[in-house]
Amino acid sequence: MKPKPNRTAWLKGGNACCDTHPKAQARPHRLVLLGAPGVGKGTQAELLAERLGVCHLSTGDIFRAAKRTSGAETTEAMKCALDCMRRGDLVTDEMVLSLVAERVGCLRCGGGFLLDGFPRTVAQADALAKVLTAQQSGLEAVLSYDLPLESIIARLSGRRTCLKCQAVFHVETRPSKTPGICDQCGSVLAQREDDRPESVHVRMQVYERSTAPLADFYREQGLLVSIAAQGTPEEIFGRTLEALFNCSAELLVPF
Ligand code: AMP
Secondary structure (H helix, E strand, C coil), rough: CCCCCCHHHHCCCCCCCCCCCCCCCCCCCEEEEECCCCHHHHHHHHHHHHHHEEEEEHHHHHHHHHHHHHHCCCHHHHHHHHHHHHHHCCCCHHHHHHHHHCHHHHHCCCEEEEEEECCCCCHHHHHHHHHHHCCCCCCCEEEEEEECHHHHHHHHHHHECCCCCCCCECCCCCCCCCECCCCCCEEEEEHHHHHCCCHHHHHHHHHHHHHHHHHHHHHHCCCCCEEEEEHHHHHHHHHHHHHHHCCHHHCCCCC
């Protein structure tokens, strides 16, 4: 089995380096996943990252990694960001863009990337476009996952995450073998603070206001690929591969 890229440079930023790099590609995949919270982007990102051999770069994971570091090492700006996250609000563009700027090497990685949860505002999308233009690259596609609101709420309320390795389960649709225990590392599963009903409400409002306009932004650039997010993770993954194949067949050979 191929070793999984460990994303240290993305999660820690600064001078941190990855122990395991994705294999450099002649034409690396550079993808963005778009969709409301709970639509299943994280699961699809994991499946896609494994299939395509690219790194799954989630800005939410940067904040969750920072939350696990000791209080003394956490800056004031990061404490504010973690408060926003707890409430279900967006972290400021300024903070997010400075974190991404610190990790710009990941956007230059010869193995490509799969961005999940970034960009989330038009200002962030503009900033990303500038970075990519400066490095003479661009996005291959923006995969946009669509799901009705009631299904999203059901997914978020049943989602459980491993406190140690961050693997994601769902009490009904993707249960762990032993309830409450992670299949991958045996640690305890818990509900994310921002998956609680009061935070979910805020996150959905924020999504409609700030992130939904990105679909038009990328549609106008001919990059948007819409994917129905109903069904099992495997069914959605099948649709994702098909959609990707249709939009850039020559780039995706071989899978
Ligand atoms: P996620 O795991 O992508 O759902 O992100 C969890 C939380 O992290 C979000 O609800 C926001 O509080 C924060 N966050 C992650 N990415 C961004 C971003 N690109 N812009 C603003 N806030 C973000």
